[in-house]
Amino acid sequence: MDIVCLDLEGVLIPEIWVALADRTGIAELRATTRDEPDYDKLMAFRLDVLKKNALGYREVDEAAKSIDPLPGAADFMAALRAQYQVIILSDTFYELAAPVMVKLNHPTLFCHRLDVGQSGEIDGYTLRMTDHKTKAVHALQALNFRVFAAGDSFNDTGMLGAANAGFFFMAPDNVIADFPDFPPVRGYDDLLAAFADAAKA
């Protein structure tokens, strides 16, 4: 009995903070871990930028509503869910992902939470746990599931390594080069075929 675990941003939807930067016109929100490798500092910076621009939960939600799944992602998810159980493992926040999850037909999502105050101000964030993707794969395997996984970035490699079969999907060349054990896959049809091959093993 098989479960597919998928990363969200870069696999099914665009990078959310980049999309929010585009929607709000605030270029500083485009900062990524390449600009600030310390995630806590990066998030403090992002939340500070939101506050400076008087963007609370309502404004961020409004911007998030205009994020669409990547081309083909919704059809891919429909095909995938006809064959496998699927759980999305992401390091984003429920509040940012909620609108686009509706467009993907509400797959189960494990991620983190923003701390939203009474008047809608975003006060901080709560990581559900560190390295939760790897731990979720192990938990599912302990429940006697085989797990196939796909992601596009460094924060997916724990999940890919723990899975019974793990694939890079649309990953940058430097990420692929650093982890030669994970076969790189570039299109949704090829990813479905990769999972089908893994399921036959």
Place this chain on the structure above:
Amino acid sequence: MDIVCLDLEGVLIPEIWVALADRTGIAELRATTRDEPDYDKLMAFRLDVLKKNALGYREVDEAAKSIDPLPGAADFMAALRAQYQVIILSDTFYELAAPVMVKLNHPTLFCHRLDVGQSGEIDGYTLRMTDHKTKAVHALQALNFRVFAAGDSFNDTGMLGAANAGFFFMAPDNVIADFPDFPPVRGYDDLLAAFADAAKA
């Protein structure tokens, strides 16, 4: 961060074997654990009845396709998934539940598997694990989720007891009487309200 775990049969859909008995006209398939308390013996009997009547996977799947969610269940699931992550924990089999899961919009389902041979004959079944509902709740809690649960029967009481809040939904009076700790709820709106109260705690 909250996950709702729901039993399937009796909560979102009718009892599958009873529905298969109705669809195929084979009354013997209506047998339940009340007739044969030993689950292995009951399943051996059911699979023997299928074989005697030359019903393989294709015929069972055809009958299963006519099973509909209980009235209001699809709307309830839509409302639930707008507010919580949801995982269905059931002791049915993927092969029997698959068609009605499509009608419920593909929620994630943890259950068991029928052993289907090359020519579609149903040779046996594979339980993913014993008491998997309780173990799934514990696994989700270890991933730092709060878990709210609802079910209608004795095989749900481990899940309800493990959950941060557990409710009987449309349970028979004798089940409710045996487990007075689990508040009984009778309609989908009341179940949504019960989860909302639990989430406030």
